[in-house]
Amino acid sequence: MEQKWWKESVIYQIYPRSFKDSNGDGIGDIKGIIEKLDYLNMLGINVIWLSPVYKSPNDDNGYDISDYQDIMDEFGTMEDFDILLQEAHQRGIKIIMDLVVNHTSDEHKWFTQSKSSVDNEYRDYYIWKKGIDGQPPNNWGSCFGGSAWEYDSTTDMYYLHLFSKKQPDLNWENKVLRNKVYDMMKWWLDKGIDGFRMDVINMISKDQRYPDGYVNEKAVYGDITPFVFNGPKVHEFLKEMNREVLSKYDIMTVGETPAVSPSDAVNYVGNDRNELNMVFQFEHVDIGNGLEGKWSNLGYKVSELKDILSKWQLGLQDDGWNSLFLDNHDQPRAVSRYGNDKEYWCESAKMLATMLHMMRGTPYIYQGEELGMTNVAFDHIEDYKDIETLNAYKELVGIRGKDPEEMMKAIHDRSRDNARTPVQWDDSEYAGFTTGTPWIKVNPNYASINAKVQIHDKDSIFNYYRKLIKLRKEHKVIVYGDYQLLYEDHESLFAYTRTLDNETLLVICSFDTNQITFELPENILYNTNSLLISNYPVEDMNIVKVELRPYEARVYLLQ
Structure with missing residues (x-):
């Protein structure tokens, strides 16, 4: 087994909007992250994965990028970012950036040019199709609800958006577009970042026939899975990216790859594939999904969780590498989902951490996981900010007639906003996250669950994570x-x-x-x-x- 720094690392994901606000506007920012670098150093992590900080109108909290080489105003400036990179490196902490290149914002200059006319030089940067009898080109549904196609009257055509209508999909069939993406990646790597987490990277190649998808009895739109996940040219594109960019730097790459099996994953991360270092798969966090996706919320068996995690452990044991996670910005809090966040909150949070960190692969800690932060149950749908949650409520309750109480229970258990409440730093107002009004409500349990209490408690979840990370550095068998x-x-x-x-x-x-x-x-x-x-x-x-x-x-x- 070839030894690599990224195999021996522990990675900490920061969702900047909810991490730490330095200026009282209620939104986390880059200076707030700088303030907490010593905390992360004390925890012992090696790498920060920074969720998007690029210029964005924030339709999907930064995953809709309008300028890849500038910083979102709410988060600070490029000078702030350069200081963060320098300060992290001085502490021996690497930084990997979120690479979001399946789509851009509809406010990106490429798209504003692309939609202006059919013969604009940027037209082919995106996926445009004629409608059929006044309807979209096919029945594909967006991952965020509704059709995956949006009509634009300027040229009387539809553009594809597998996520929000403000997130038009890029056309990776276009070599000029691919080279623009590679130039942007080199720009960041030359600045000194240490790698990329690649957002939905296995969706960049679409089936060029654009056929209709299967419609189940609970759905309005067709299933896109066979036509956009692990598409026909995805490996060709990633090999080219590796050849042109990744292979020229000592960095780590992790691809977000929904709908992959272990055998699919080996094609992305196998030792001789020359594509990526590791992938995120979601089979274990999709447990409990039903005909309404995660909103069916059917629960899970421990044997099912073991089966899935073990299948991945063995599937990549001889060729490839696993990424290990239970929490991230898109998932509910692990202690609430897989543990017992009431009577055995502390014990089950530590148990889950043990189970995960002792497996083979690179462990990821999502901000607040090291404190045992829990799900939140807001009373009103208006308290939620996540576009996926709001669209699902509108569609399932408003259109399909799902019981509102039942839907709110599913939201309490599975909404992405469970992960996006502010990090609980202390027991002061708004959990020490901000001196202003936070962009999303703080979890009311911050008075008892917070970093200030746990740092000084030798038996805390925080200090348990410190021990786990220290053990990983001391024992090769763990890695x-x-x-x-x-x-x-x-x-x-x-x-x-x-x-x-x-x-x-x-x-x-x-x-x-x-x-x-x-x-x-x-x-x-x-x-x-x-x-x-x-x-x-x-x-x-x-x-x-x-x-x-x-x-x-x-x-x-x-x-």
Whole structure:
């Protein structure tokens, strides 16, 4: 196994709007991030993944970019960014940027030119089609609800937008456009950034036939999955990107790739593929989805979660690399979704962190996850800001007649805004996030769940994360060891081993509110065992039979 710095790193995702506000306007900014670099250094992370800070009209919170080489006014200036990069590097922290090149904002100069006439030089930068009998070119639905096509009267044609209508899709079939994107990437890399997280990168190649998609009984629009995910030329485009840009720098790349299997992923991240370093897959966070997508909110079984995570561990074990996450800016809070954020909030948050960070792959921490931040349940739909949530409410309640209370319950459990409430720094007004009025409401539990309390509490979730990160730096087996699942059918126990040379890591995690028993399989042999970390005090070092308390986690090193 080839050793790389990005395999040995722990990455911390910052969603700037909600991280720290330095000027009292209620919106997080770059100077706020600079203020908290020492906090991140204390945590021990190696890399910051910075969600978009580019110029944007903010239809989708910065994922609609109007200028790739400028900074959003609300976040600061390019000078602020340069200081952030310098200050992070001085602390040994790398920065990777969000690369959003499946689409731009409709306010990007490329698009304003593109829509002005059919023979404009930028016309072919985007995907334009004639309608059929006054209807869109096909029945594709947008990921954010509604049609994926928007009519523009200027040229009497439709443009494709797989997300918001203010996010027109770029036409990657156009070589001139691709070269513009590569030039922009080089500009950032020459500035000194350390890599890219690539937004929905496996959607850049579309099936050029643009056929209708399948419509299920709960849907109005056709399924785009077979025609835009892992499209016909996606690997050709990524190999070209790697050849022209990525291979020329010592950087890390992670692609956001919905709807991939492990065998698909190997095509993106295999050692000899010359494309990306790792991908984000979403199979484990899509558990519980139904005919209404995540708004069906059907729950999950522990055996299902184990099966999916183990499939990915083994699928990329010999060729490729995993990214490990439960939380991000698009997901509900992990402790609320997979743990118990009431009676066993602290224990289950630590258990989930243990389960994830001991796996093979690069762990990602989403801001506030290290504090055990939880989901929020706003009373009114008007309190939500997320375009996906608002569109889903409008469509499912307003058009399809879903019960409003049932929809609000699904929103409380699954909305992206669960991840976007401000980071809870202390117990002062607005959780120390801002001196003004925050752009979105703060979670009311900030008085008890905040960084100020946890930094000084040796048993806190924050300090538990510090131990996990420190262990990763001390033990190669945590990074490079082979994975094997134990007790795959057990509905409350998630146990596995990691093995490298003569060392075996034994990881035992309980998902139960009651006591359960772990028995060591007879084929696991060892001479000595030592407890590396646990989320309860442990006195008995016998590992042959272990009585696990609710949401208990233990990691032993066997030699």
